Amino acid sequence: MILQALDNYYRRRAAHPEPARRLPAVGLVEQPIGYLIEIDPAGRLVQLQKTGEMRGKKHEPSRFLVPRGVKKTSGVAANLLWDSAEYVLGVDTRGKPERVAEQHAAFRAKLAALPEAVASDTGIRAVQAFFDRLDLAALAQLPQWADIADTNPTMTFRLLGDDALVCQRPALQAAPEPTDDDATLEAAICLVRGQPDTVARLHPAIKGVWGAQTSGANIVSFNLDAFNSYGKTQGNNAPIGETAAQTYTTALNALLARDSTNRVQVGDASTVFWADVDDEPMEAGLAFLLGEPAKDDDPDRGIAAVQAIFKAIESGRYQHEAGSRRFHVLALAPNAARIAIRDYHDLPLAELAPRIKRHFDDLAIQGGPNDPPHPSLFRLLAALAAQGKADNIPPRLGGEVLRSVLDGRPYPAQLINLAVLRCRAERKVTYARAAMIKAWLNRDVRAKHTEEKEFQVMLDTSNNHPGYRLGRLFAALEKIQEEAQPGINATIRERFYGAASSTPATVFATLLRLSNHHLAKLKPGRKVNLERLLGEISGGLADFPAHLSLPDQGRFALGYYHQRQDFFTKRSADTDNTAPRSNEHGHRPPLRLRPPVRCEGRQPQRRP
Amino acid sequence: MNRFCLEVSGDFACFTRPEMKVERVSYDLITPSAARNVFQAILWKPEIDWRIHRIEVLKPIRWINLRRNEVGKTVPAGAVASAMKQGRGALGLYIEEERQQRAGLFLRDVGYRLHAELTVKPEARAANPLAKYREMFARRAERGQCVNQPYLGCREFAASFRLVDPLSEPADRQDLSEADRAELGFGKPRDLGYMLHDLDFSDPADPQPRFFRAELHDGAMAVPDWQEALA
Numbered sequence: 001m002i003l004q005a006l007d008n009y010y011r012r013r014a015a016h017p018e019p020a021r022r023l024p025a026v027g028l029v030e031q032p033i034g035y036l037i038e039i040d041p042a043g044r045l046v047q048l049q050k051t052g053e054m055r056g057k058k059h060e061p062s063r064f065l066v067p068r069g070v071k072k073t074s075g076v077a078a079n080l081l082w083d084s085a086e087y088v089l090g091v092d093t094r095g096k097p098e099r100v101a102e103q104h105a106a107f108r109a110k111l112a113a114l115p116e117a118v119a120s121d122t123g124i125r126a127v128q129a130f131f132d133r134l135d136l137a138a139l140a141q142l143p144q145w146a147d148i149a150d151t152n153p154t155m156t157f158r159l160l161g162d163d164a165l166v167c168q169r170p171a172l173q174a175a176p177e178p179t180d181d182d183a184t185l186e187a188a189i190c191l192v193r194g195q196p197d198t199v200a201r202l203h204p205a206i207k208g209v210w211g212a213q214t215s216g217a218n219i220v221s222f223n224l225d226a227f228n229s230y231g232k233t234q235g236n237n238a239p240i241g242e243t244a245a246q247t248y249t250t251a252l253n254a255l256l257a258r259d260s261t262n263r264v265q266v267g268d269a270s271t272v273f274w275a276d277v278d279d280e281p282m283e284a285g286l287a288f289l290l291g292e293p294a295k296d297d298d299p300d301r302g303i304a305a306v307q308a309i310f311k312a313i314e315s316g317r318y319q320h321e322a323g324s325r326r327f328h329v330l331a332l333a334p335n336a337a338r339i340a341i342r343d344y345h346d347l348p349l350a351e352l353a354p355r356i357k358r359h360f361d362d363l364a365i366q367g368g369p370n371d372p373p374h375p376s377l378f379r380l381l382a383a384l385a386a387q388g389k390a391d392n393i394p395p396r397l398g399g400e401v402l403r404s405v406l407d408g409r410p411y412p413a414q415l416i417n418l419a420v421l422r423c424r425a426e427r428k429v430t431y432a433r434a435a436m437i438k439a440w441l442n443r444d445v446r447a448k449h450t451e452e453k454e455f456q457v458m459l460d461t462s463n464n465h466p467g468y469r470l471g472r473l474f475a476a477l478e479k480i481q482e483e484a485q486p487g488i489n490a491t492i493r494e495r496f497y498g499a500a501s502s503t504p505a506t507v508f509a510t511l512l513r514l515s516n517h518h519l520a521k522l523k524p525g526r527k528v529n530l531e532r533l534l535g536e537i538s539g540g541l542a543d544f545p546a547h548l549s550l551p552d553q554g555r556f557a558l559g560y561y562h563q564r565q566d567f568f569t570k571r572s573a574d575t576d577n578t579a580p581r582s583n584e585h586g587h588r589p590p591l592r593l594r595p596p597v598r599c600e601g602r603q604p605q606r607r608p
Numbered sequence: 609m610n611r612f613c614l615e616v617s618g619d620f621a622c623f624t625r626p627e628m629k630v631e632r633v634s635y636d637l638i639t640p641s642a643a644r645n646v647f648q649a650i651l652w653k654p655e656i657d658w659r660i661h662r663i664e665v666l667k668p669i670r671w672i673n674l675r676r677n678e679v680g681k682t683v684p685a686g687a688v689a690s691a692m693k694q695g696r697g698a699l700g701l702y703i704e705e706e707r708q709q710r711a712g713l714f715l716r717d718v719g720y721r722l723h724a725e726l727t728v729k730p731e732a733r734a735a736n737p738l739a740k741y742r743e744m745f746a747r748r749a750e751r752g753q754c755v756n757q758p759y760l761g762c763r764e765f766a767a768s769f770r771l772v773d774p775l776s777e778p779a780d781r782q783d784l785s786e787a788d789r790a791e792l793g794f795g796k797p798r799d800l801g802y803m804l805h806d807l808d809f810s811d812p813a814d815p816q817p818r819f820f821r822a823e824l825h826d827g828a829m830a831v832p833d834w835q836e837a838l839a
Contacts, residue, residue: 001636001800001801002628002633003627004801004802188816189802189818189819189838189839191626191627191802191804191819192627192801192802194802194819194821194838219627219628219631220627220628221630222630223630224680224681224708225680225681225682226678226679226680226681226682226706226708227629227630227680228682229626229629230807230814230815231813231814232814237626237629238625238626238627238629239626239817240627324796333711335631335675335709335710335711336708336709338630338631339631340631340710340711341628341631341633341711341713342673342711342713343671343673343713344633344671344713347791348790351787351790396673399673403671408787
């Protein structure tokens with residue numbers, strides 16, 4: 001499944017119409033090359049060209065596609081047509097002339113070993129001629145020589161007038177790949193492609209998994225005795241052909257690359273995703289669902305990406321053939337120098353798309369003008385962590401929430417526990433927490449098929465759940481106090497939120513008595529209005545329960561949040577006559593550019 | 609009839625893929641060799657063979673991710689031999705010192721119906737009528753007897769089993785949602801890639817695996833004959 005899917009992705013990207021997005025052919029890898037030796041067809045040196053540019057104080061050579069190199073250890077082993085200056089030119093850079101002579105000989109032997117059809121290529125012949133007339137003393141006169149002798153850069157050949165390197169010439173690519181002369185290799189059925197192939201003993205490294213070694217780690221590797229089965233060693237434990245080993249690693253490395261738009265970090269798992277079709281809006285949408293867009297990015301880009309999905313669903317894009325195309329999400333995490341599969345989802349777009357929409361619909365809740373309409377998973381989780389720090393998010397929570405979203409199942413219980421505890425600890429129900437609580441409760445209600453009503457985007461006066469009613473009542477009592485004693489330091493929220501939400505019976509009697517004194521300070525008209533509101537809210541309440549369970553405390557927080565938002569919207573409706581802003585899809589005002597939204601718990605970026 | 613159907617279920621299962629067996633990832637459903645071992649746990653004799661024909665998936669495919677401590681070393685046979693000879697030295701290994709934490713993507717809450725055929729090996733047929741083993745198996749399976757507890761891929765994932773007659777008691781898939789049914793290949797076959805069929809033990813020193821293209825068709829996977837599997 002995973003490797004097959006990556007192999008298929010490789011095949012698609014290797015045949016991509018745009019050369020810039022095409023993945024390299026099997027057998028080629030991207031390597032930094034320091035110098036290009038430009039020669040004419042007769043083998044005369046035209047110039048030594050230094051590649052790349054300065055990045056800061058360091059010179060970074062450009063990267064070129066070259067034939068896959070051999071895995072080098074302490075011995076002498078040459079690559080085909082590209083290598084370090086010691087190998088290519090036989091320049092002694094470290095005072096070991098015998099070894100360098102051996103290296104250069106190995107490099108030329110590799111060239112001489114090419115099959116006849118390839119050796120007759122103009123490029124190869126020119127390289128051979130170059131070596132026949134190689135004169136190090138003359139080369140030493142060149143201005144670049146000091147740099148070469150000093151740094152021992154990688155170098156390769158280019159023919160005068162060619163755009164491509166000699167090692168990229170069509171004749172070489174058509175040639176069968178030289179196999180490693182390793183005696184333990186076996187031919188077997190490749191379990192990725194199902195065709196006979198030489199078994200790859202070691203697989204190319206996968207780079208870019210956060211937390212793994214920078215030189216790369218492997219998914220398929222057998223690095224201890226206990227991992228071997230039936231007396232087999234290394235790759236023979238899992239017969240994967242050389243070709244498939246190349247293709248899946250190339251594809252995965254491309255997905256994981258630093259500038260890839262198909263990767264995000266979810267907690268400690270590096271997550272990549274890809275669709276079976278080109279230009280799938282879901283790819284951009286998922287990137288936004290999971291991660292926060294780069295700070296200097298346009299904050300509306302993510303909103304636009306999510307709305308593109310909604311639009312695609314509404315237009316029926318996923319109904320027929322396109323809906324049966326599959327979408328893959330793969331989460332990787334390092335474990336002891338290896339890469340572990342944290343999670344893998346592979347599902348048809350027709351199912352995924354409505355689940356993504358469902359997630360955002362569940363989250364939708366009335367917010368302030370600066371709250372993002374479609375909060376990302378990262379932002380939500382950060383709002384549940386102590387001090388709003390991403391470091392304090394429990395390690396596997398992100399992955400579990402993502403799994404719930406993709407499976408369309410209830411969110412993990414841990415989520416509501418954290419949200420309620422954060423609300424209580426900080427005595428503050430923020431937009432992100434309220435959204436998370438609402439989404440959790442609604443999914444829970446749906447999964448349990450109870451009679452309970454789902455929570456709405458805005459205040460729902462018909463909801464009779466005691467938790468919700470008590471939350472509303474608490475917000476109303478706080479409002480009365482605020483109006484009676486404007487600007488006081490500690491309101492009843494600071495002092496009573498925790499007790500009111502967990503053990504209502506103990507505090508509400510006190511709170512109601514207090515509110516009588518507060519009401520007495522108000523103007524008669526306002527007093528009547530607020531008393532009517534209190535009556536309306538407590539009308540649905542039979543009794544004050546002795547204690548509320550965690551989900552009920554979530555309902556309390558939601559009732560409090562809704563009622564409070566309701567006070568604000570009414571006021572704004574009175575003063576500037578704008579319609580209350582709704583997050584519900586379809587009722588949103590048109591997109592407009594806003595300053596970067598502030599992320600809960602993170603400092604907004606200050607520009608100089 | 610020498611065909612039997614066992615209904616097995618368990619809380620967890622891991623039918624480890626060979627390519628991801630260090631940091632384990634399970635196949636989507638039970639492999640033929642794991643199913644064979646369930647039958648062998650109930651009855652096995654040197655003269656009989658079990659062959660899996662069909663595997664029905666009764667529950668939706670669900671996953672769970674967790675890490676476990678396992679052992680990272682095998683006891684070196686050479687060191688043991690020399691210790692035996694000399695009369696001193698270490699014979700075993702200490703798991704506390706050879707610990708490896710390994711991540712796993714396992715299946716959870718699984719249920720299958722395994723359809724298998726019992727045969728007597730050709731060389732043993734003369735002295736051993738098939739009816740003997742058939743009756744033995746039916747009797748044992750009905751009583752819930754087994755030599756060792758059948759398990760779902762790993763020994764720690766015990767399986768409960770029940771002998772069923774698929775004709776009088778068709779598989780119950782009432783609880784499956786529409787999306788789950790689609791994932792199990794109802795309506796449109798679902799390709800699962802290449803799956804391990806079993807190992808060829810004819811050369812015990814170097815057993816060779818065989819693979820087949822697994823496909824879920826209306827909630828069931830047909831297992832090809834051993835000879836048809838890719839070697």
